[in-house]
Amino acid sequence: MSAMTGNNAPLEAQMKKALEVEGRSLWQDARGRLFRNKAAVASMILLGTIVFLAIFGPMFWVHDYDTVYKDRVALPPSLENWHFLGTDIQGRDLFVRLLMGLRVSLAVGLVATAVSLVIGVLWGATAGYIGGRLDEVMMRIVDVLYAMPFIFFVIILMVIFRDATAGKPALNILLIFVAIGAVEWLTMARIVRGQTITLKGREFIEAAEAAGVMPLKIVVRHIVPNVLGPVVVYVTLTIPAVILAESFLSFIGLGVQEPLTSLGKLINDGAKDMETLPWTLFVPGITMMVTLFCFNFIGDGLRDAIDPKDR
Amino acid sequence: MFGYLIRRLFIAIPTLFVIITLAFFMMRAAPGSPFDLERPMPAAIKERIEASYHLDKPIYVQYGYYLKDLVRGDLGPSMKYKDKDVADLIREGLPISATIGGSAMLLALILGGLLGSVAAIRQNSGVDYAVMGFSTTGISIPTFVTGPILALVFGVYLHWLPSGGLDRGRMTFTHLLLPVLTLALPQIAIIARLTRASMIEVLRSNFIRTAHAKGLSEHTVLFGHAMRAAVLPLVSYAGPATAALLTGTLVVEQIFALPGIGRQFIIGALQRDYTVVMGVVILYAALIILFNLLADILYGLLDPKVRYK
Numbered sequence: 198m199s200a201m202t203g204n205n206a207p208l209e210a211q212m213k214k215a216l217e218v219e220g221r222s223l224w225q226d227a228r229g230r231l232f233r234n235k236a237a238v239a240s241m242i243l244l245g246t247i248v249f250l251a252i253f254g255p256m257f258w259v260h261d262y263d264t265v266y267k268d269r270v271a272l273p274p275s276l277e278n279w280h281f282l283g284t285d286i287q288g289r290d291l292f293v294r295l296l297m298g299l300r301v302s303l304a305v306g307l308v309a310t311a312v313s314l315v316i317g318v319l320w321g322a323t324a325g326y327i328g329g330r331l332d333e334v335m336m337r338i339v340d341v342l343y344a345m346p347f348i349f350f351v352i353i354l355m356v357i358f359r360d361a362t363a364g365k366p367a368l369n370i371l372l373i374f375v376a377i378g379a380v381e382w383l384t385m386a387r388i389v390r391g392q393t394i395t396l397k398g399r400e401f402i403e404a405a406e407a408a409g410v411m412p413l414k415i416v417v418r419h420i421v422p423n424v425l426g427p428v429v430v431y432v433t434l435t436i437p438a439v440i441l442a443e444s445f446l447s448f449i450g451l452g453v454q455e456p457l458t459s460l461g462k463l464i465n466d467g468a469k470d471m472e473t474l475p476w477t478l479f480v481p482g483i484t485m486m487v488t489l490f491c492f493n494f495i496g497d498g499l500r501d502a503i504d505p506k507d508r
Numbered sequence: 509m510f511g512y513l514i515r516r517l518f519i520a521i522p523t524l525f526v527i528i529t530l531a532f533f534m535m536r537a538a539p540g541s542p543f544d545l546e547r548p549m550p551a552a553i554k555e556r557i558e559a560s561y562h563l564d565k566p567i568y569v570q571y572g573y574y575l576k577d578l579v580r581g582d583l584g585p586s587m588k589y590k591d592k593d594v595a596d597l598i599r600e601g602l603p604i605s606a607t608i609g610g611s612a613m614l615l616a617l618i619l620g621g622l623l624g625s626v627a628a629i630r631q632n633s634g635v636d637y638a639v640m641g642f643s644t645t646g647i648s649i650p651t652f653v654t655g656p657i658l659a660l661v662f663g664v665y666l667h668w669l670p671s672g673g674l675d676r677g678r679m680t681f682t683h684l685l686l687p688v689l690t691l692a693l694p695q696i697a698i699i700a701r702l703t704r705a706s707m708i709e710v711l712r713s714n715f716i717r718t719a720h721a722k723g724l725s726e727h728t729v730l731f732g733h734a735m736r737a738a739v740l741p742l743v744s745y746a747g748p749a750t751a752a753l754l755t756g757t758l759v760v761e762q763i764f765a766l767p768g769i770g771r772q773f774i775i776g777a778l779q780r781d782y783t784v785v786m787g788v789v790i791l792y793a794a795l796i797i798l799f800n801l802l803a804d805i806l807y808g809l810l811d812p813k814v815r816y817k
Contacts, residue, residue, distance in 0.1 A: 341523045344800070345530075346792035348755050349773060353531065353785070358537040370792045441650050444699050448652045449762055449774055461652070468656035468763070482653040489648040 210363025227426075230410040230502040237498025240491040247488060251299040260290035262297040263456040274476055283476050285466065291480060294458055298481060299488070301459040305373055312433055313439075317385025318428060322420045323387070325393025326412065336390065339383050347380045351442065355451040366457050373452060377442050381435055388431055392424040426503045433496035436488045444485065460485045513805070520797045524635025524790070526711055531789045532574060535782050542587035544781045561587060565705035574786070583790070585782040588776070594787035597772055602791075605757045605768035611688045613746075613753050621742065623696070624703025628738075629730070631708060639700055651756065655690040655763035662686060687760045695749060702745055707738040740810060749805030751796040 231237055255262055265287055274283040274291075282291040324335040354376040396402060397420075405415050444461025446452035453459045460481050467478030541563065543554050558564050575743050583594035627639035645647055662669045669682050710716060711734055720730045758770030769788050776784035 255791050299558050337741075340519075341526050344520075344793055344797045345527055346751075346755050346789060348758060348795060349789050349792065350531070350534070352774065353534045353538070366516060375532060377593065437648075444650060445652060445759060448759075464653060464656070468652075471656055471660045475660060476751065478656055485653060486645075486649050489650070493644060493648055 199430040218474075227499075227502040231498050234498040234501065236494045237502075240494035240498070242257060244488070244491040244495065247299060247491070248303060251296050251303055253301065254296040255293055258290075258293045258296070262289065262293045262458070264402060265289055273474075274338035282480050283474075285477055286470055286474065291477065294463065295484060298458040298460045298463045299484065301370065301453055301457060302440050302443060302461070302485075302488075305370065305443040305459070306436040308374045309378035309381065309439045309443070310435045312374060313382035313385055313435060314428070314432060316379070318389050318421060318424070319416075320382065321386035321389025321391075322393050322416045322424065325390035326397060326416050326420055328394075328397075332390075336387075339386050342380070342383055345380070345409075348442070348445070351376050351380060351446065352451060355446060359451065366454060369454055370457075373443055373446065377439050381439060381442075385428065385431060385435070388427055389424050392427060393420050396420055396423055405407045428499045430503060431494055433499055437496075440485075440489070460488075465477070513801075516801055516804070520801070523797060524793055527793045528575075528578070528786070528790060529571075531786055532571055533567070534647060535777075535780075535785050536570070538780060540780050542782065563584075578790075583787040586781055588779050588781040588784070594783050597784060598769060598787060598791060601769035604766055605761065605770060607748075608684060608687050608760060608766070608768065609753045609757045609791055611684070612692035612695065612756075613750055615692040616699050616749070616753075617742070617746070619692075620696040620699025621703050621739070624700040625730075625735070625738070627700065627704045627709030636704075639704070640816055643697040643700045646693050647701075650688050650694070651694065651759050651764060654693055655686075655760060658686050658690055659764065669701060684789070687764045687766060690763070691756050691760045691816050693752060695753060698749070699742065699745070702741055703738060706741045707734065710734050710737045713737075714771065718796065736810070740807065743807045743810060744805075747800040750758050750799040750803075754792060754795055 266289070269284050272284045274281055282295060285291055285294065320335060320339075324332040355372070358372050359418065402415065402419055405419055410418075440460070443452055443459060444464065447459045447461035448465040452464070453462055463481035464478065464485065466474075467474070467481055471478040541558070543549070546588055557563065562570050565573075565691070571640055574584070583598070586592045586597055589597065623639045623642075627636040628635055663686070669686055715737075716729060716734055719733050724732075755770075757768055758773065760766070761768040761770040762774065769791070772784060773788040775781070
C-alpha cells in the first residue's frame with residue numbers, strides 16, 4: 198500500500214475529502230427541518246423568554262410575590278409603583294405572582310413529565326423487548342390503569358396527603374409531581390413498546406445479543422436511544438397536559454397552597470373576582486394560553502421534523 | 509365477533525375489580541372520617557354511628573362488606589346525607605352530567621367533523637388556515653379559562669345568558685349552553701384536526717382516484733366514498749374522547765356551579781364521604797370501559813379490513 202502512495206495521491210486526497218464531508222445524521226436532518234418551521238422557531242423563542250422570566254424575574258423584580266401592600270388593594274394595571282399588571286384583592290403585585298405561578302406550573306410540567314418519561318420508557322421498552330408472558334402481564338396492567346378515571350385518582354391522592362403536606366410547600370409540590378407523573382406514563386409506555394417490537398428484529402440488536410450483551414444493557418443502550426424520536430414528540434405534548442392537570446387541581450383548591458401560586462390557582466382566584474377585577478382573570482388566562490400555544494407549536498414542529506411521513 | 513365481545517367483557521370484570529380495590533383502600537388511607545364535624549359529638553355517639561356503617565371493623569372486613577353489597581348492586585348509603593343512598597345521589601346528578609357531556613360530544617363530532625372536512629377539501633386555502641388556527645387555539649385554551657371568560661362576557665357584561673347554576677334545579681337550554689360550549693370547544697378543535705388529517709390522506713388514495721376516473725360526481729365521491737373512510741380514525745378517537753368529556757364535566761360543573769356527579773365527587777372526597785366517592789369512581793370506570801368497547805365494535809363494523817378473533 199505504502200509503495201503505491203505516490204501514484205494514488207490524488208485519489209487519496211479525494212477520499213480524505215469525502216470522509217471530511219460528514220453524512221448528515223437523522224437528528225441533524227430533523228434539526229434543519231425544525232428550524233425552517235417559522236411557527237416552531239417563534240414559539241421556541243417566546244417560550245425561552247417566558248422560562249427565562251419565570252426563573253430570574255422574581256429575583257430581580259421590585260416586589261416580592263408574598264408582600265402584601267395593604268394600601269394598594271385591587272389596583273388596575275398602571276405604571277404607578279411598578280404594578281403594571283395591577284394588584285390582587287389582597288394587595289400583592291400581580292406581575293411577580295404571575296412569574297411565580299409560571300415558575301411553579303412549568304416546574305410541575307417538566308418534573309412530572311420526567312417522572313412519566315422514566316417510568317413509561319423503561320416499562321414499554323422492557324415489555325416490548327422481553328415479550329411473551331411478561332409483555333402480556335405488563336400491558337394488561339397498562340390497560341387496567343387506562344380505564345381509571347385518572348383525575349379522580351389524582352384528587353383522591355391529593356386528599357390523602359393534603360394534611361400531611363400542609364405548611365410544607367416543597368413536599369406539597371413534590372406530591373403533585375408524583376401524583377400526576379404516576380398516571381401520565383401510560384401512553385408513553387404504549388408508544389415505546391410498539392417501537393421496541395419493531396426494533397427488536399433489527400440487525401444491530403441481533404448483533405448485540407450475539408455479542409453476549411445483557412438484556413438490561415441492550416434495553417438501556419440500544420433500544421431506548423432508538424425510540425427517542427416519537428418519545429420526544431410525545432413529551433412536548435405531555436408537558437402542556439401536565440400543566441393543565443396541575444392547574445385544574447389548583448383550580449379546585451387541591452394543588453399548590455398559599456402563598457405559593459400557580460397559573461391554575463391564579464386563574465381560580467381571578468375567576469372568583471372576575472366581575473370587579475377582570476384583569477386578575479385575563480392576565481393569567483392569556484399567559485397560560487400563550488404558554489400552551491408555544492408547547493403545541495413546538496410539538497407539531499418536532500413531529501413534522503422527526504417523522505417526515507406526514508408532510 | 510361474538511367471541512371477541514365475550515372476551516372483552518371478561519377482561520372488563522377484573523379491570524373494574526382492580527379499580528374498585530385501589531379506590532377503596534386509597535380513600536380509606538385519607539386521614540379523617542366522614543363523622544369529624546366542626547362541632548365534635550360525644551365519643552360514644554360517634555362510635556355508635558361509625559359502628560352502624562361498619563367503620564369500627566378492620567379495613568379488610570369493611571372491604572368485604574362493601575364488595576358483598578356491591579355484588580347485589582347496592583352502592584350503600586351516603587355517609588354525609590343522612591337520608592340519601594349513593595344511588596339517589598347518582599340519580600340526581602347523572603342526568604345533568606350526562607346531558608352536558610352528551611351534548612358536548614354531539615356538538616364536537618358534528619362541528620369538528622364539518623370544519624375538518626371543509627379544511628381538507630380546500631387544503632391550503634384561507635378556510636383551511638382559519639380552521640387550523642382555530643383548532644390550535646382551541647387545544648391551547650383550557651376549559652377553566654374559557655369557562656369563566658364566557659361566563660363573564662355573556663353572563664355578566666352582556667346579560668344574555670345566566671353565568672352559572674340551574675333554573676331552580678331544572679335544566680334549561682340557556683343554563684346549559686355555556687357549560688356545553690366550554691366543554692365542547694377543545695374537542696371540536698381536536699376532532700377538526702383529526703378529520704382534516706385523515707380526509708387529506710383519504711382524498712389522495714387510489715380508490716378515490718378510481719372513483720373520480722369512473723366519472724362519479726364530486727358529491728358522490730366525497731360523501732359516498734371519502735367520508736366513510738375518513739371517519740375511521742374518529743371512531744377510535746371517540747372512545748377516549750367520551751371518557752375525557754365525562755371526566756371533563758367535573759371541571760365545567762365546578763366552574764358553572766352545576767350539581768352534577770363530578771361536583772358530588774369533589775365534595776365527597778373532601779368530606780370523606782367514602783361511599784359516594786366509590787360510587788362515582790365505579791360509575792366512571794364502567795362508562796370508560798363501555799365506551800372504549802363500543803368504539804372498538806363500531807370500528808370493526810365500519811372498517812372491512814378489521815376482523816376480530
